[in-house]
Amino acid sequence: MRKSIKIFSAAIMLTAMMIAACNGPQRHDENKYLSQGKTIATETFNALSSELKAALARGGVPEAISYCNIQAMPITDSLSKLYNADIKRTSLNIRNPMNAPDSLELAILNEYQRKFENGDSLHPQILPVGENKVLFTAPIMVKPLCLNCHGEIGKQIQDTSYAIIRKHYPEDQATGYKAGDLRGMWSIRFNTEDE
Ligand code: HEC
Structure with missing residues (x-):
């Protein structure tokens, strides 16, 4: 009896170790892509914000x-080469139809929106897609600077400015936001093939 319990617990230990060993590298990769995604989103966003600020100061909208x-x-080009990733932003209310969400992105956007409306905090996340891709998503929030457009x-967008926006983006849906709103999300697909 004793012996069989010992064997049994040894078997459980072994199974647990095997699961840990299998999960180990995967977990590690998840963390890697999560941190790379955050780096890309932060660097792109900082570059974007400073270019927007400078251009707004130079000549308005x-x-x-x-x-x-x-x-x-x-910077998008160089970061996407550096990390072997496709960098995109998308939203439930898009300005450029090229930024439209695919069905997976739409599901994640809806989930972020639902959480935002509930007052829950929104976090970046990682999802394996297909065999060779990992999808990083992170919420994009509206800052006061963004309200210009x-x-x-x-009100915040002058009519004359909006006429210009509309001319370039006749199907624009991306207005009416307030500071602190959820504007959309980063969608960064990492290619994991070469690992
Ligand atoms: C000077 C005007 C202007 C300002 C300021 C501005 N945007 Fe935009 N935004 C645009 C235009 C134009 C597009 C369409 C870009 C394209 O063709 O991909 C856009 C597109 C986007 C998109 C991609 C999804 C879509 O609707 O096509 C997101 C997300 C976004 N903006 C977020 C922001 C955030 C967040 C800020 C503030 C940090 C901001 N924008 C500030 C003009 C502006």
Whole structure:
């Protein structure tokens, strides 16, 4: 009896160790992609904010309008090469149709929105997709600076500025936000093939 308990507990220990060993590297990768995702989001956001500020100071919204396009920023290119990742921002209310969410992103956005409305805190997260990709997402919140182009039309966004925005983005839905609102999310796909 004693002996069989010993064997039994040894078997459990072994199983636990095997599970730990299998989970070990995976956990490690998750942390790696989580921290890389945060780095990319922070660096891109900082570059974006300073370019927006400078352009707004130079010539207001007409001057700054092209600076909220992260795909047009050199830092996006260099970070995506460095980390072997596709960097994108998306939203439930998009300005550029090219930034529209796919079905997985839509589900995550809806979840972030639901949490935001509940007053829950929103966190970056990692999700394996398919065999060779890991998806990092993180919420993007509205800062006072953003209201120049995403606030209320006729109030924070001057009518003349909005006319310019509308000309470039006829299907724009990204207005009416307040500071502290959830604007959208980062969607960063890491390619894990080469590991
Ligand atoms: C000078 C005007 C301007 C300011 C200020 C501005 N944006 Fe934008 N925003 C735009 C334009 C124009 C686009 C469309 C960019 C594109 O073509 O990808 C955009 C797109 C976005 C998108 C991508 C999703 C979509 O709707 O297409 C997000 C997210 C976003 N802005 C968040 C912000 C945040 C957060 C701030 C404040 C830190 C901010 N924006 C400040 C003009 C602005």
